[in-house]
Amino acid sequence: MRRDLDLALVRAFLTVVESGGVTRAAAVLGMSQAAASQQIKRLEEALDCRLFERQGRGLVLAPAGERLLAQARRLVAMNDEVWSSMRTPQFEGEVRFGVPYDIIGSFVPPILRGFAKAQPRVRVSLVCEDSKIVREQLKSGGVDLALTTETECGRHGETLRTDRLVWVGTPGGDAHLKDPLPVSLGAPTCVFRPIAIEALGKTRRDWRAVCEVSRLEPVYAVLEAGLAVAPLLRSSVPERFEIFAGAAARAAKLPSLPEFRINLYAPPGLSPAARDLADHVRASFSGRPRGNQMPNN
Known part of the structure; x- marks a missing residue:
């Protein structure tokens, strides 16, 4: 059975990677740290794999997270392109x-x-x-x-x-x-x-x-x-x-x-x-x- 990814969860994953951690990602996303962590957990449950591993006091991408990263960027970029093209006024x-x-x-x-x-x-x-x-x-x-x-x-x-x-x-x-x-x-x-x-x-x-x-x-x-x-x-x-x-x-x-x-x-x-x-x-x-x-x- 086909299942659709929740794009908000994918975007949260990318934001954690690109902002440098869950705390900063939560600020970028405009939500609490607990909510950001919960989104990452929901994405891991949906994909049935761990995306991050703890290393010392921080996090690093797990092998599955590294595999997901490039595809997640393409998915979000395509979504943003479609959204922009449909929402941007067409001028002449x-x-x-x-x-x-x-x-x-x-x-x-x-x-x-x-x-x-x-x-x-x-x-x-x-x-x-x-x-x-x-x-x-x-x-x-x-x-x-x-x-x-x-x-x-x-x-x-x-x-x-x-x-x-x-x-x-x-x-x-x-x-x-x-x-x-x-x-x-x-x-x-x-x-x-x-x-x-x-x-x-x-x-x-x-x-x-x-x-x-x-x-x-x-x-x-x-x-x-x-x-x-x-x-x-x-x-x-x-x-x-x-x-x-x-x-x-x-x-x-x-x-x-x-x-x-x-x-x-x-x-x-x-x-x-x-x-x-x-x-x-x-x-x-x-x-x-x-x-x-x-x-x-």
Whole structure:
């Protein structure tokens, strides 16, 4: 005879694992410790196995609990996906989303993928320009919301992440050792350009411009050819390139570069669809706890 699992019991099991113990899980679930323990006991009775074993003053997953963990995560995730898709209002229309070249490939694809799945009737028009231009289009109404890379955060903005600007080149190349230093600086509107020039000037490092466009395809081509170095955000650097830091940076007389902020601008008066896209952006940057955490009381 088929039997159905009580999803509340499965969720309690996951919460104990991910929060680090029954006491903390009870707080997350909004119930007493005794009630949380009772839910774990009911799940063990339903599955006819022990899910946790006591080790010292804490708990560890029993073999059966380890087997259940991945399946429980899939089950709860599927439940939450179905619930969200059925309960989330279905919007229509268009959202114009401004994003700078330097982070579009690193951060935007999963945001758009998740939003398209949640709101299939909303069309997202992507506007890719330097952060300075994106901010101007936000003010003029050319885009509805925007991501930017800036040293500060302006009005109606919120910082989602900070990241350091670093010097990047090709592994095994010698462009970083040349004098004058060949640099890919981006277009005049690129926010990294004046920062890099100022840093090079302070250290009296002679340099020459090799590539002065903001689109990343030609920048990457110049880097891969070993013709120049470029300032990029650390989190956006493809694995095929080398980040010059520490001794390598000092040997090449590459100046230290500052941290930048990845900001989201979602001004008042947005449409419901634009507000929902903004929520998807925030969720993507906030991330979620991962990995097998052993519970302890």
